[in-house]
Amino acid sequence: MVLAKYIGRKLAWTLVVLVVALMLNFLLPRLIPGNPVDAIVGQIAAGGGTGGEQLEQIHEHFMQEFGLDKPLWQQFLIYIGNLLHGDFGTSFGQYPASVSHLIGQALPWSIAIQLPAIIVGWVVGNMLGALAAFKGGWVDRGAFVGSLFFSSVPPFALAIILLFVVAVQMGILPVGGAYSFGMTPELSVTFFGDAVTYFWLPFWSLVLVFIGGQAVGMRSMAVYELGSDYVNYNRGLGVRDAMTVRYIFRNAMLPQFTGLGLSIAALITGGLIIELVFSYPGLGTLLFNAIGQNDYPVIQAITLLITLAVLIANFTVDVLTGFIDPRIRAAQSGER
Amino acid sequence: MGTLVDARNIRGVYYTGGKDVVAVDDVSVKIEEGEVLGLAGESGSGKTTLGSIISLIARPPLHVEQGSLEIDGKVQELGGDAKVPRTWRGAVVSMLPQGAMNSISPTKRIRHLVYDVMRSHDRKVSKDEALDRARERITTLGLPARVLDAYPHQLSGGMKQRTVTIISTLLNPRLLVADEPTSALDVSSQKILIEMLLEMLEKKIMSGVIFITHDLPVLRTVATNIAVMYEGRVVERGPTERMVDDPQHPYTQALMSSVLAPEPKYRKIRIEGMSSFDRSLFDAPAVIHR
Amino acid sequence: MSLRGLPPRFWVSAALVGFIVLAAVIGPFIVQTDPNATVGGLYDRPRCCGAMLLGTDNEGQSVLANLVYGTRTSLIVGLLAGAIATVIGLLVGLVGGYRGGWIDDVLTAITNVGLAIPAIVVIILVSVSLPKRNIYTLALVIGLTAWFWVARAVRAQSSSVRTREHIDVARLSGAGFWSILARDVLPYLLSYVVMAFVLQVSGAILFESTLSMLGLGPGNATSLGTMLYWAIAWGSVRTGAWWAFVPPTLMLTLIVFALLLLQSSLNEVFNPRLRRGRAARKKAVTPGAPSEAPLVVGEPEPVGAVGMLETPTSTGREQR
Numbered sequence: 001m002v003l004a005k006y007i008g009r010k011l012a013w014t015l016v017v018l019v020v021a022l023m024l025n026f027l028l029p030r031l032i033p034g035n036p037v038d039a040i041v042g043q044i045a046a047g048g049g050t051g052g053e054q055l056e057q058i059h060e061h062f063m064q065e066f067g068l069d070k071p072l073w074q075q076f077l078i079y080i081g082n083l084l085h086g087d088f089g090t091s092f093g094q095y096p097a098s099v100s101h102l103i104g105q106a107l108p109w110s111i112a113i114q115l116p117a118i119i120v121g122w123v124v125g126n127m128l129g130a131l132a133a134f135k136g137g138w139v140d141r142g143a144f145v146g147s148l149f150f151s152s153v154p155p156f157a158l159a160i161i162l163l164f165v166v167a168v169q170m171g172i173l174p175v176g177g178a179y180s181f182g183m184t185p186e187l188s189v190t191f192f193g194d195a196v197t198y199f200w201l202p203f204w205s206l207v208l209v210f211i212g213g214q215a216v217g218m219r220s221m222a223v224y225e226l227g228s229d230y231v232n233y234n235r236g237l238g239v240r241d242a243m244t245v246r247y248i249f250r251n252a253m254l255p256q257f258t259g260l261g262l263s264i265a266a267l268i269t270g271g272l273i274i275e276l277v278f279s280y281p282g283l284g285t286l287l288f289n290a291i292g293q294n295d296y297p298v299i300q301a302i303t304l305l306i307t308l309a310v311l312i313a314n315f316t317v318d319v320l321t322g323f324i325d326p327r328i329r330a331a332q333s334g335e336r
Numbered sequence: 337m338g339t340l341v342d343a344r345n346i347r348g349v350y351y352t353g354g355k356d357v358v359a360v361d362d363v364s365v366k367i368e369e370g371e372v373l374g375l376a377g378e379s380g381s382g383k384t385t386l387g388s389i390i391s392l393i394a395r396p397p398l399h400v401e402q403g404s405l406e407i408d409g410k411v412q413e414l415g416g417d418a419k420v421p422r423t424w425r426g427a428v429v430s431m432l433p434q435g436a437m438n439s440i441s442p443t444k445r446i447r448h449l450v451y452d453v454m455r456s457h458d459r460k461v462s463k464d465e466a467l468d469r470a471r472e473r474i475t476t477l478g479l480p481a482r483v484l485d486a487y488p489h490q491l492s493g494g495m496k497q498r499t500v501t502i503i504s505t506l507l508n509p510r511l512l513v514a515d516e517p518t519s520a521l522d523v524s525s526q527k528i529l530i531e532m533l534l535e536m537l538e539k540k541i542m543s544g545v546i547f548i549t550h551d552l553p554v555l556r557t558v559a560t561n562i563a564v565m566y567e568g569r570v571v572e573r574g575p576t577e578r579m580v581d582d583p584q585h586p587y588t589q590a591l592m593s594s595v596l597a598p599e600p601k602y603r604k605i606r607i608e609g610m611s612s613f614d615r616s617l618f619d620a621p622a623v624i625h626r
Numbered sequence: 627m628s629l630r631g632l633p634p635r636f637w638v639s640a641a642l643v644g645f646i647v648l649a650a651v652i653g654p655f656i657v658q659t660d661p662n663a664t665v666g667g668l669y670d671r672p673r674c675c676g677a678m679l680l681g682t683d684n685e686g687q688s689v690l691a692n693l694v695y696g697t698r699t700s701l702i703v704g705l706l707a708g709a710i711a712t713v714i715g716l717l718v719g720l721v722g723g724y725r726g727g728w729i730d731d732v733l734t735a736i737t738n739v740g741l742a743i744p745a746i747v748v749i750i751l752v753s754v755s756l757p758k759r760n761i762y763t764l765a766l767v768i769g770l771t772a773w774f775w776v777a778r779a780v781r782a783q784s785s786s787v788r789t790r791e792h793i794d795v796a797r798l799s800g801a802g803f804w805s806i807l808a809r810d811v812l813p814y815l816l817s818y819v820v821m822a823f824v825l826q827v828s829g830a831i832l833f834e835s836t837l838s839m840l841g842l843g844p845g846n847a848t849s850l851g852t853m854l855y856w857a858i859a860w861g862s863v864r865t866g867a868w869w870a871f872v873p874p875t876l877m878l879t880l881i882v883f884a885l886l887l888l889q890s891s892l893n894e895v896f897n898p899r900l901r902r903g904r905a906a907r908k909k910a911v912t913p914g915a916p917s918e919a920p921l922v923v924g925e926p927e928p929v930g931a932v933g934m935l936e937t938p939t940s941t942g943r944e945q946r
Binding site for chain 3: 014016017020021024025028029030031148149151152153154156157160161163164168169175176216262265266268269273276277287288291292294296299300303306307310311314
Binding site: 230235236237239240326 | 391392393395422423424425426427430431433438439440441442443444445449452453456457487489490500503504507
């Protein structure tokens with residue numbers, strides 16, 4: 001019951017943030033001076049190849065889609081209403097493709113890189129950090145400086161170096177893209193085997209950096225825990241070190257877990273930029289192209305997705321923390 | 337009754353990089369079967385350091401340069417690189433820590449710790465068996481069995497300290513080293529805890545206690561004998577009554593006269609105080625009564 | 627704290643930061659080449675000496691000249707954005723934490739919402755909408771979206787300082803609100819603020835390069851991020867023109883690494899509990915003293931650890 005209340009509170013909070021995020025997402029692009037549709041249509045016209053009548057149609061289409069002739073609050077409601085139907089609007093850059101369609105093509109690639117990278121990086125990084133803290137000495141120093149270095153390498157910088165060394169110089173893995181020319185995405189062993197070779201480099205670029213960050217955090221948490229009273233008491237009771245280590249790990253892990261929620265935004269961004277380096281056909285590359293074409297509907301959809309991913313990740317972390325940390329349950333009810 | 341513990345010539349030094357600090361300087365302590373030895377002294381006198389050496393948990397930067405511990409005829413070297421078997425801790429000598437507040441990991445239930453303590457010393461013990469034994473001990477000593485299922489934050493201060501006391505003595509250690517176990521408690525909880533300790537001693541759960549505190553009134557109620565430490569040495573030792581009524585060493589006199597107790601005779605004694613770093617005190621001969 | 631007491635890591639990081647600042651400040655005078663001047667062809671190989679030391683980029687400009695000017699740009703954006711974020715965060719945190727009440731509630735709510743919405747999203751949306759982007763608008767946007775962290779940390783600290791006795795003394799002696807904040811609260815947070823600033827600077831430099839990579843970099847200046855943007859757009863990695871992308875990559879990594887190292891060594895200086903064996907060393911000074919939390923100026927604690935270890939003392943009903 002206590003837990004349900006806690007989760008309910010977190011859910012309400014997440015919804016409040018979501019509404020604010022939606023408003024920002026809606027309002028900020030509308031701050032462009034002048035009528036955005038005029039600007040866009042002007043751009044399409046400047047690109048050439050589109051006739052006057054067609055331009056008129058495009059202009060009409062977007063005016064209607066955005067409801068620009070209506071007051072702002074109505075525009076917002078239209079925006080929300082469309083979102084609820086899964087309708088992100090129509091792309092400026094690749095008119096008349098729908099944004100949902102473009103996103104649908106790109107999203108799976110981004111998830112394929114980021115989800116495994118985040119999980120693997122978190123687990124391995126924490127194990128490494130804990131090891132450094134327990135072993136001390138040169139293991140600690142080596143692991144710490146190494147981790148600190150990797151955690152401070154911008155993910156895309158590591159991606160560039162890996163791409164150059166492994167793919168260009170050594171020629172072990174393909175240089176860019178997500179699958180070989182002539183292949184079509186399908187659920188087959190051949191395709192999977194081919195796609196994996198393209199997957200490795202962006203994956204490792206993200207994982208290594210994340211491992212570094214987690215290891216640094218875990219190490220300082222564990223060093224802190226090592227000096228705590230319960231470790232001393234366990235020792236005085238002759239409890240095996242292997243058992244005490246598990247106590248320490250559990251306690252040091254909690255802030256790391258919360259930290260995962262906080263660092264998720266940086267990770268996602270890092271992952272999107274890595275896609276650019278490898279021309280990986282995910283959201284990052286889509287965003288890059290959209291920015292180049294001032295394709296606001298696509299940009300807006302992607303920023304909204306990033307926000308959603310971060311909010312969902314944080315909510316999940318909060319809920320899981322509630323399950324792991326007994327004090328949260330107690331603190332909520334005042335039960336003592 | 338015979339001698340239970342004989343700690344000889346203990347010297348404990350903190351290696352601080354620059355200057356070494358001698359915290360315990362060639363101290364020997366004997367504890368009889370069934371005795372509660374009160375260890376008194378001001379902060380920095382070395383009593384906590386001595387306690388941690390005897391409870392076998394000295395850790396860098398504290399180094400035991402010399403000393404040995406004899407319990408039941410078994411002699412354990414403490415000095416230098418001597419390895420103390422892990423199973424001595426908890427089973428032969430156990431500790432009751434200063435302030436039980438953080439002594440149990442906040443994310444573990446009491447029963448987790450109980451089981452881990454038991455199986456660290458007895459690989460074959462099953463979970464049920466371990467918990468049954470613990471439950472029996474807990475109810476015998478008048479605590480509700482449900483503390484086993486609690487997380488530390490769910491217990492009040494007094495309750496937690498009593499629970500920790502029971503965990504410390506689960507393995508029936510010969511000696512329990514209690515370091516300021518009562519200092520964080522209110523008076524009624526102090527009383528309950530002390531009664532419990534004495535009851536445990538009577539039941540032979542442990543055979544002797546070293547009770548470290550700067551709280552002299554508490555010491556008067558619990559200790560059989562009192563040893564007073566000053567600047568890393570035991571300056572005086574004797575039966576509690578005599579130590580309180582007729583202290584010999586000037587430092588003991590100063591320490592005892594600093595006590596406020598609602599008893600008529602104390603009204604006549606003037607608090608004299610002393611300069612805290614009077615080296616001449618240190619040169620006064622140690623007065624040890626047996 | 628004597629200089630000799632500083633950990634070696636501090637000196638390493640200070641030397642690195644010094645080198646970077648020198649490269650940014652003096653570098654342009656030594657290279658003496660306009661970063662926008664065409665001095666060669668597409669991806670000319672590096673050769674001795676001067677402006678051609680690192681070859682040319684896709685527009686035939688000197689990579690070396692771009693590197694030193696780019697470092698300068700990145701540092702300016704970082705310092706500016708870091709300063710903006712730190713000052714705003716400090717003010718919001720101080721006022722909220724010290725004042726308490728509804729002001730605190732409102733400020734905390736804003737801070738929490740700001741923390742929950744990814745900064746990069748807001749930065750992208752604003753940058754896309756800006757009619758003109760230069761390094762100052764970029765720094766402003768980054769700074770305005772990054773202060774929430776500082777505010778939260780400072781608020782936690784200042785609300786704990788608020789209950790200390792010397793604040794009561796100051797209040798009784800008739801000191802004004804701002805005077806108490808500046809003279810009695812702020813000193814306890816200074817170490818924290820310094821560390822937060824260092825982190826903000828490195829974060830802002832990363833943000834700048836990320837934005838530049840996405841094509842949202844400053845329009846009027848070369849930064850390390852825009853160098854990478856062009857290097858990737860013009861296939862320097864694929865064609866093996868390493869001199870076009872390795873220098874900015876290494877420089878960015880070096881900057882962020884140096885700043886993080888600086889922050890972590892400062893953290894150890896200010897927060898001795900993180901130093902191995904240090905807690906025990908403190909004990910050595912007063913052997914046998916009951917272990918108390920060390921009273922460090924500002925008492926910075928690793929975020930999370932405080933909540934972890936300081937379990938509230940239960941005061942409720944005893945289970946008997």
